Amino acid sequence: MPLEVVKSGQNLLEVEDLKTYFFMKDATVKAVDGVSFSLAAGETFGLVGESGSGKSQTLRSILRLIAPPGRIISGSVRYKGQDLLKVPLGEMRKYRGSEIGMIFQEPMTALNPVIRIREQIFESLENKGLTTDQKNARAVELLRLVGVPSPERRIEEYAHQFSGGMRQRAMIAITLAAEPKILLADEPTTALDVTIQDQILKLIVSLKERLGMSVIMVTHDLGIVAQMCDRVAVMYAGRIVEITDTLTLFGAPRHPYTLGLMGSLPHGARGSRLQPITGQPPNLANLPPGCPFAPRCRFAESICTETYPEMVQVGPGHFSRCHFIAKLDGQSGIIDLGNVAEGRR
């Protein structure tokens, strides 16, 4: 078992050495290239990274929602003692929705435009032995739970009659109707305004607690990580480069890429100059040997362009893929672990 999979009897989900490649006409894009992590019961786990880092494809691979030319090459996704990657595809229906639910960034493309919200919630309530009246009552209750006003009326409507924030709520209601144990959230608030994002994120937190769910949250926004996640994995070019608890990530990150992300973040007052990561993200179809971050890394030496670094443990539950962990000693993130910044917003 890889280092970064936290060993505990409490793990609900264990992803090990997952590889999902896209076979294009003239190249193979290694979107996910050996990803391992675990999710504990009741935990919110974050997958953070920039576009093309493989975070969304990792999430989709868990439910095997990968369409050609993409294919899951190898690895395992263990849930309740079962490797989901070995389940016959036809039987994945037993897991999708009812065991592991998923919400997406753009609810309009995830919702069915030609059937009413009510029917879409009903679909999630199938096989629960409910009468139509009971389903109706449950659907209204769910919409109320996620904060849709006048749910009795809105349940009769179609997705296009909902605003962006309301669509996201409806999608959450549909997902929750099946009472999943794990909620996979793929950038659920990226398309929303900041006040609506605030509502949706806090809604997910309270629903998670009430329903005892675990959550995997994919995001590019470190603010969302800070507010939502217990542990977090930082992805770069298809792999996890650092994994730790959220506080340590912000206080004492131990991977040059994570440090670079922190330096890129505008925080605090005007005047301080940003320290961006130089250069461009790599082309996944043509990755150089060695560490894919090396060309942009200020700590890189010749070994970095030759050998891919192994995951090494740098603290309790804290792992990093870097040849020069020692150089990063004493580097701090954007929060001072000895001092709570009161009310910094």
Add this chain to the structure above:
Amino acid sequence: MAVASIGEQPLVVIKDLYKHFPLKQAILDVIARKPALSVRAVDGVSLVIKQGETLGLVGESGCGKSTLAKAILRLEEPDKGTVLFNGKDITHISRQEFRGHRRHMQMVFQDPYSSLNPRLSVREMLIEAMTVHKVCAPKDAEARVAELMAMVGMNIAAADRFPGEFSGGQRQRLGIARALAVDPLFIIADEPVSALDVSIQAQVINLLQDLQENLHLTLLFVSHDLRVIRHITHRVAVMYLGKVVELAPTQELFERPLHPYTKVLAAAAPVLDPRVRHREYAIEGEPPSPIHIPTGCRFHPRCVRARDICKASEPELQEVAPGRTVACHFWGQ
């Protein structure tokens, strides 16, 4: 940039600007003489942009910030009101006359892909901008292209390539280079970094800051991202449903927001510190539609402080401290 270098001299003065978009009416409604409805995108905005400053314009989608930006440059003709540029009225002059001023005012868009001509190479694009506005002699154009590419941190070898061959961050640099090609005094940047990944976003923010300092540009920076606004601007105007509700120096606005809506925006942005987590919503509900704007103070149906007077009368922007204006009946409480 030292604060002292910002002139108190206004470069752009916006006076009571309106831009409404009429909605299509069904024929029966026309016959029945129902009042025509319109989206009141910009609904009476007055604002001064000082020479050499970066003014932030922040608000949620639909608040009218982008329409205001376009109305200043007459990319959307304003319905009413005046924009003075360098003291001259540029709203009530002919389009032809306006073109003469237009080279001093440029725009950088959110999506550089749709705002760059895909069929022109970078060099052709830059030379076209210079030719249209006759900013340099044809024999100097080549040198100017090299200068512009260097300014935005791009290799001159890239000048023969086409927009489609660049990444998002590079395209945004090219969008900035095109804006700079005509040597403008004033640039409106409409969500220039919103579509970029955070590491690339930081590069473009630094570039904009450097250019502004070195070229003494005046910048109107439109964004929904408070972290970026706080980092890059000198002053901030907060918009809600077509109006400016608060205007203040950036640091003061973030340290002591006075308008209830500004407080909501600040509270809703996720704090970059996992130890500071709040459970309660910054605000309930969603903004009303800019078609049916509430009477009185447009924020009153969602405001925790609202009283009877807020439903009845719309608060004017009033100066409550030097350089700070706020439109709220109860700002002091």
